[in-house]
Amino acid sequence: MHTQKNIYSPAYSKSMKYFIYGRPVTGKYFVGREGEIEKIHGILSEIPVGGGNNLALIGLRRTGKTSLLKNLRFDFNGIVPVFMDCYGIPSQGVLATQLVNAAIGSYVEKTGDGAYRRKIERAIKQKTADILSRISEAELSVTRYMSIRIGLKERIDQQQLLDNALNYIETLAKEKDVYFVLMLDEFADVAIRWGVEWVKRLRGVIQHQERVFYIFSSSAVTYMTELVYSRDSAFYRQLTPIKLGPFTADVVKDYVRQRLLIGEESLDEYVRLTGGFPDYMQRLGHIIMHTCGGRNVTLRDIKDCYEEMILDLDSEFRQLFGRLNEKSARYGEIILSLARNSRPSGIAKDIGMSQSSMPKYLGYLMSVGIVEKREGYHLTDPLFKSWIERNFSASVQRH
Ligand SMILES: Nc1ncnc2c1ncn2[C@@H]1O[C@H](COP(=O)(O)OP(=O)(O)OP(=O)(O)O)[C@@H](O)[C@H]1O
Numbered sequence: 001m002h003t004q005k006n007i008y009s010p011a012y013s014k015s016m017k018y019f020i021y022g023r024p025v026t027g028k029y030f031v032g033r034e035g036e037i038e039k040i041h042g043i044l045s046e047i048p049v050g051g052g053n054n055l056a057l058i059g060l061r062r063t064g065k066t067s068l069l070k071n072l073r074f075d076f077n078g079i080v081p082v083f084m085d086c087y088g089i090p091s092q093g094v095l096a097t098q099l100v101n102a103a104i105g106s107y108v109e110k111t112g113d114g115a116y117r118r119k120i121e122r123a124i125k126q127k128t129a130d131i132l133s134r135i136s137e138a139e140l141s142v143t144r145y146m147s148i149r150i151g152l153k154e155r156i157d158q159q160q161l162l163d164n165a166l167n168y169i170e171t172l173a174k175e176k177d178v179y180f181v182l183m184l185d186e187f188a189d190v191a192i193r194w195g196v197e198w199v200k201r202l203r204g205v206i207q208h209q210e211r212v213f214y215i216f217s218s219s220a221v222t223y224m225t226e227l228v229y230s231r232d233s234a235f236y237r238q239l240t241p242i243k244l245g246p247f248t249a250d251v252v253k254d255y256v257r258q259r260l261l262i263g264e265e266s267l268d269e270y271v272r273l274t275g276g277f278p279d280y281m282q283r284l285g286h287i288i289m290h291t292c293g294g295r296n297v298t299l300r301d302i303k304d305c306y307e308e309m310i311l312d313l314d315s316e317f318r319q320l321f322g323r324l325n326e327k328s329a330r331y332g333e334i335i336l337s338l339a340r341n342s343r344p345s346g347i348a349k350d351i352g353m354s355q356s357s358m359p360k361y362l363g364y365l366m367s368v369g370i371v372e373k374r375e376g377y378h379l380t381d382p383l384f385k386s387w388i389e390r391n392f393s394a395s396v397q398r399h
């Protein structure tokens with residue numbers, strides 16, 4: 001339980017800094033990442049002068065990809081940012097609709113061209129036959145927009161719809177002399193589901209675009225790394241990778257020192273337990289602040305609050321573990337085994353599985369960012385690892 005009494009005491013003024021988690025952070029809650037932001041801004045600044053490049057933002061879960069995207073500045077001439085969360089988008093038709101609507105919304109917001117939105121709204125109210133008969137009078141982008149709506153109703157080929165949507169955005173950009181930067185967050189969630197052929201076709205559309213740029217972002221680290229570097233990838237040598245890791249100890253310590261009364265030894269433990277993951281840095285701080293208020297934070301406090309943080313994450317980890325087990329019980333078994341083994345041979349022996357089938361399972365777990373390879377195989381998320389140890393201690397310690 002969090003005891004909240006201290007947080008409302010007079011000692012907490014408006015200028016007080018808290019900890020924020022569960023949503024992207026901005027302002028004084030967004031720290032670090034100077035190098036990554038500078039690199040991205042450098043590339044974006046080349047767009048209006050004919051340069052620019054498509055980017056891949058790659059980082060494990062909770063490392064702050066979405067926050068980074070939300071903190072980019074687009075104050076370069078005529079660049080319109082469009083943010084799209086691809087996670088769980090059911091079909092290409094839905095993605096197509098969301099993208100065009102988001103593009104129009106962002107365009108109008110950035111340029112103040114409300115007249116364009118009214119044109120679209122007028123076109124929507126007209127009957128289909130009227131629009132088609134008056135096609136030559138309208139701006140090309142408006143007719144393209146309408147053909148997407150008509151295509152949606154007539155349930156044309158889903159991929160064609162998405163192609164049309166991306167082409168619409170290019171047309172709008174040319175017509176209005178602007179550039180779009182589409183930030184496709186959680187890109188791998190749709191890319192893995194829709195498959196290699198889909199990615200190829202997407203690349204086919206994108207390579208002909210002159211005014212639409214892309215930032216593909218995802219926590220499926222291996223998938224994204226292959227998208228960038230693999231010779232078989234449709235995007236081979238087409239994407240500039242930006243990698244996002246946990247914070248360095250110094251960034252975590254600075255952030256925490258500004259908010260808590262805490263000594264060096266406790267800070268070291270704080271860094272160790274959170275692994276420098278931005279999300280965990282914030283969560284642990286939030287719990288400690290509620291528990292300790294303004295008093296000195298001891299090592300004991302850190303350990304107790306850490307246990308509470310694992311409890312808070314319980315349902316999330318349970319869901320993740322459950323989803324993997326639904327795919328195959330082998331995934332769950334491998335994860336339990338990973339808590340004590342890092343060699344495929346050890347894992348295979350441990351769970352009674354042939355070593356030749358290990359690469360397939362480990363490969364999937366790596367492609368979605370749950371497992372990483374560094375001197376053997378490891379769970380990437382320190383909290384998930386602790387959760388496994390706490391919940392399956394009997395099986396983890398069996399051997
Ligand atoms: N630059 C930052 N400075 C401080 N805190 C941060 C920063 N980036 C992220 N965080 C913290 O981490 C949390 C998760 O960040 P965010 O949602 O941006 O990560 P993500 O990589 O997009 O995660 P996911 O893979 O789950 O989508 C935020 O709610 C915030 O508490």
Ligand SMILES: [Mg+2]
Pocket residue numbers: 065066067185
């Ligand atoms: Mg995110």
